[in-house]
Amino acid sequence: MLNNTYIHIPGVGKSLEQKIWAQGIHTWEEFLEMEDRISIPSTRKAIICEEIKKSSERLAAKDYHFFTQCLPSAEHWRTYPLFSESVAFVDIETTGLSQRRDRITVIGIYDGRESKTYVKDINLDDIVDELSKYRLLVSFNGARFDIPFIKSEFPEIEFKQLHIDLMYPLRRIGYKGGLKNIEKILGISRSEDTEGMTGFDAVRLWKQYERGDKDALAKLIKYTNEDIVNLKTILELTYPKMVEKALNA
Numbered sequence: 001m002l003n004n005t006y007i008h009i010p011g012v013g014k015s016l017e018q019k020i021w022a023q024g025i026h027t028w029e030e031f032l033e034m035e036d037r038i039s040i041p042s043t044r045k046a047i048i049c050e051e052i053k054k055s056s057e058r059l060a061a062k063d064y065h066f067f068t069q070c071l072p073s074a075e076h077w078r079t080y081p082l083f084s085e086s087v088a089f090v091d092i093e094t095t096g097l098s099q100r101r102d103r104i105t106v107i108g109i110y111d112g113r114e115s116k117t118y119v120k121d122i123n124l125d126d127i128v129d130e131l132s133k134y135r136l137l138v139s140f141n142g143a144r145f146d147i148p149f150i151k152s153e154f155p156e157i158e159f160k161q162l163h164i165d166l167m168y169p170l171r172r173i174g175y176k177g178g179l180k181n182i183e184k185i186l187g188i189s190r191s192e193d194t195e196g197m198t199g200f201d202a203v204r205l206w207k208q209y210e211r212g213d214k215d216a217l218a219k220l221i222k223y224t225n226e227d228i229v230n231l232k233t234i235l236e237l238t239y240p241k242m243v244e245k246a247l248n249a
Contacts, residue, residue: 001078001243002059003028008070009051011044014249021247028052062086064135064162073143076162077169077242079136080235083162086135087112091227092146093202093220099152105206106220107150110228117221128154136162138231140179143168166235173241179227179234186237188230194223 004026006017023038025031031038031052035045058066059082067079080087089110096102107118107127111134118127127150131137139146143165150157175182180198183190190197202223208216 002082005078009048028056065160068160068162074168077164079162080164083136087138088134089138089228089231090142090146091224092149093224094149095203095206099149104149104153106224108224108228112232115225115228128157131157134161138164138166138235140231141167169242170238173238173245182234183230186234188233190226193219194226197223
């Protein structure tokens, strides 16, 4: 979807992007090949052509900073297929909802192949180096919760990556509610151990672990790992609908 995108180009909004698509011009390559057929002012057309060439160069170089800066954050989902080789699906657990009073207990990272877990007072500080490895982050409600919480505890993390907060593109295609509700709608099941668990259960499990219950930590980690693995499943199941919605808006 990224190389179908024009709204990252200065002066191009969604209405012009839709106008370009409506003329049967979808990809950057098609625009350059058929620019003479596109009915928009020549000056603007020339600017778009130059920006397409620049965008193609930046994409070939996997320059995620370029797209982070020029692509509206609500449209970062468009980058997924072309940056999925360097993606981190991210989820955190905390002692509560307040960034001032509460602390992160667990951070889960899934790169599409392997899950990694970072735990308070064990290896949580390693998350600073881990997050720097990725060009693209994917979360659910992460823009309002996970990322600000991580920034609060680790201000040295700059978060220059592309970031897909799945909650918003999912809403646009009709999937509302929390992560667990969307999993059920899509037929994604949880393990018997974690079925029905919520964030409040995650807080309770951490408190049990602090009282010496190691099994509680194991269950908490399992719950977090299912969250991050399911994020990938949800994104890949719904991505075609996101594309269809964008192209036919």
